[in-house]
Amino acid sequence: MILVIAEQRDGKLNRATLETIAAAQQLSGDAAIKAVVLGQSVAAVAQDLVTAVGEVLLVENASLGTYTPDAFTAAVQQVVASVKPAYVLLPHTYQTRDFAPMAAVRLGASLITDVIGINGTGSGATFVRPMFQGKLSAEVRPQGDGPRCITIQIGAFRADAVKRGNPGAVTPTSVDIDPSTIRQSPEAPFKEAKQAVDLGQAERIVAVGRGIKSQENIAIAERLAKAMSAEIAASRPICDSGWLPMDRQIGSSGQTVAPKLYVALGISGAIQHLVGMKGARTIVAINKDADAPIFEVADYGIVGDLFEIVPALVTELEKP
């Protein structure tokens, strides 16, 4: 049996959960799939999943109303102990990253994170995950006798590929969480500043990465952006260095975009960046390293020195 741990915030299902169910359906063979929804007043989330899995376990508890790793680990530990799944699948979100390793230690489970592909079904399955910044793929087999926890990378499986059936049961399931064992006290989530630019609305984006080398060189990319009527954006390291403001960042910790055209300049294509832009309709990559992972998602690629190619592009675009 496969148990999918659903993710919700404020009673709204995180779509990555459906992608995880798609992965579970591919992995399951004939095995049953159950989902568990953890929270407080989250029955509506359970209803969203009833046609996608055989049974939804609804775990409502006052200690789960606001996420903490301690409470979620305690709850997952009890649910897994009672339903005894062969596999536990989770979306590879920041929340999963916060508690799944703790739960794996408690459960004596193996934990394979950031999975992008599954070979085979059932107990013999192996899992594909990126390593070395996406420059290599590793096929990995879980070891040991415990449950096998697998986290599924966002966008690796398609939510609309989920096979739906007759609605299954929603089974209220109780867990026992002693509030005094929860060591984290979270405050309300907030946004740093009102986002000045909504890159999600941009038709075209020119994005720069480490290959731009210095803050002064950003101007080179800005000229191309102007010539293309594009917004300028960047990968995380550029914003970390303060070369462009944080609200220009594309990736898992920044904005997710799907423009008509995305031009990646000197961006190697770490997975944290790719999840934010691989939905773009046309992707151009310009990078000196022919092995850079960005070329795996690119429609057009130029291997070479961006400091030569970008000015040439501007000249070409400005020709009457």
Place this chain on the structure above:
Amino acid sequence: MKIAVCIKQVPTREWQPRINDARTWIREQDASYELNEPDAYALEEALRLREKHSGEVVVCAAGPTRIQQVIREALARGADRAIHVEDDSLASADASVTSAALASAMSDERFDLVLTGLQSDDQGHAQVGVMLAERLKIPHSTIIMEVQVDAGRLRVKRELEGGWFQWIGMPLPALLTIQSGINQLRYATLKGIMAAKKKEIRKAALPAGLASSQQIVALTLPTRTKQTAMISGAPPAAAKELVNRLRDEARAL
């Protein structure tokens, strides 16, 4: 405050990994190595906390002999001493084994605060920090962008997805995984490099009987999800072809 920083030595970002003959690991003999970048931010944060609250910064690492390179570098940047769990098998160990190795060498030290990077640039499990917290039986929080310490308690700013943040309170001792970009890194000075030579590196043995939780069956180059049209030629010609194809073929301009 007694602060531990866990660091890892990883192949340099510029290196295109080459796969060994068994196809189960990289050809380590071809790699050059550096400090895992997220760990550099954790180290910097520890040094800043020491400046503010006084105390000690201890670098903790698990790996083969070669990782002394990055241990010395961390000492040169200002850490006070180091603990090295030394074993050749740790070069490709998974997060479960690495966290158990670190925990065995760190538990007697009773650190007030343990910092790690949020993930490594090599295997990238993003698990060691949280597993280590559980093995040390201390609370944790992950992907931290700001650390405040006041009267034995932590208040930390945790990054959520899509530009959201959240403050979390927690008692000490605790473990935090640090997000890259939390601070501006400092580099070693010549004085720091000289001083590092005299700093203590305590060697610890790998506990027996740690079982891997996963096995790499095969390493491969990633499969392309798209047919990429590679455009070659001198920059002006390549630029012309790309612009034409973006206009006529992709209709993106």
